Structures are given as structure tokens and as C-alpha cells.
Amino acid sequence: MSQEQDKIFFRNFTLTLAFIAAMMIAFYVIADMVTNEGENAKTNVNTISVAELTKPVGQVAVAGKESENTIVQNEIVADASAVGKSISGESVYNGLCVNCHGIAALAAMIPQVGDVAVWGPRIKKGTDVLYANAINGYTGELGMMPAKGGNPALSDEEVKAAVDYIISQVQ
16 A cells, blocks of 8 residues: 555656646746747847946045046936036936835825825915925825935925926826
């Protein structure tokens, strides 16, 4: 009887391993089709080099020492205010505010751009209140907003432009 139980065990174990192997192959084929990495996609060679993909985005700057290879990022909102460029409300929003006000998973705690039901009562309080809350910070029932969205380098005008952009997306 022991040999018969062993045969049953090995047969079931072999079938289980075969099933797992078949599932792995099926998942691989499905993933390959979904990501479009099949034979057709392999013929399209990406022209971006590895060096370009892995180049550094910045360097360490030591006070008092100048570097020949200074890399400046154009996307940082604080740098634009330092050189006197005017920043649109949309670029301030996309550079900073979207990190909280653009994440749908945070909608229960943070008002999302375009949500008329949530922004309507806030807008009715007036733009001056919205400006003050955005510039000075705000602590409410659901949470808090840091002053200037956590970027003290933003000017009041840039924060107001971002608030105006958010309001324009609701109306």
C-alpha cells in the first residue's frame, strides 16, 4: 500500500509542477503580448544611447568653488524665480502642486484639481482667502497644506498664479 501511495503522490506532484510551468509560460506570453515586446517591436530599435539615459542630472556645488561643468536644471521652479523669469500658474502647478492636488488616491484628504464639488465652497470664500492659505499654509479638518506648497523659494505671485490656474480648471 505504501508504494501505491508513493505513486499517487509523485503523479500529483508531477502534474502540479507541469501546471505551474504551463502557467509561467502562459504569463510570459501574455506579458509579452501586452507590453508589445513581440517580434514587431523588436525590429524598432530605440535610438537613445545608454550614456544619454544614464547621464547625471546635476552635480554637487561646493560654496566658494566654481566648476567648469555646471549643470542647470530648467525645470526647477525656484531657479526661474531667482533669475527673474515669469512663471505661469500651470508650470508652477505642474512642477509642485500636482504632487498632492493631482493624485486621485489622495482625493479624500486633498482637494483635487477639477473637482467642482470640493472647490466650489472654497472658491466662494474668495480668492484672497485661497491666496492666503496657499502662501501662509493651512490646517483644516482633513489635513494641512504647507506654506507655498512646501517650496519657500516660490514668490507670492507664483503661488497666486498657481491658485488662479487651479480655479480656472474648476470653472
